[in-house]
Amino acid sequence: MMMDDHDETLEQRVERVRADRARALLAMQAVASVTGVPAAAMQSRRRLPDEVRRARALAWYLSHTEYGWPLYRVGAAFDRDRTTVAKACREVEDRRDDPALDGLLDRVGRGLAEIAGREAAAA
Numbered sequence: 337m338m339m340d341d342h343d344e345t346l347e348q349r350v351e352r353v354r355a356d357r358a359r360a361l362l363a364m365q366a367v368a369s370v371t372g373v374p375a376a377a378m379q380s381r382r383r384l385p386d387e388v389r390r391a392r393a394l395a396w397y398l399s400h401t402e403y404g405w406p407l408y409r410v411g412a413a414f415d416r417d418r419t420t421v422a423k424a425c426r427e428v429e430d431r432r433d434d435p436a437l438d439g440l441l442d443r444v445g446r447g448l449a450e451i452a453g454r455e456a457a458a459a
Contacts, residue, residue: 356413359403359452363395366444393424398441400425402448 344352364375373391377384384392392414399410400421407425411418432438 353412356405356409360395360399360410360413362451363399363402363448364392366448367391367395367398370440370444389424393428394441394444396421397425397428398445398448402445403452 361375364378367373368375368378368391371387371391371394373388377388378392378395380388396410396414396416399405399413400407405413407422408418410416410425411421414421428441432441
């Protein structure tokens with residue numbers, strides 16, 4: 337059973353945030369491996385070229401769909417506002433009509449889910 341954020345102790349919350357940031361980095365690395373866009377570029381706070389912005393949106397979307405995180409949690413893990421993440425996730429969802437993108441998201445998503453499942457079992 338998952339605890340509500342309000343029921344967490346400070347130590348539990350710190351550990352969850354640390355784990356979330358690690359999983360966020362994993363999502364960025366996975367997207368980087370299939371797009372060629374470096375994860376470091378996705379973390380930039382500057383205005384990003386479209387290619388980098390789209391890759392970052394894929395990492396946000398996959399974190400939302402594969403980790404089951406609500407949008408506010410994705411935003412917190414990536415140090416972004418929930419509304420920014422929501423807009424990017426809607427854009428990715430709209431682009432899933434492209435079979436190539438849909439297949440890429442399925443493959444990367446399965447990999448992230450498998451890794452996350454192993455992490456949960458080891459914890």
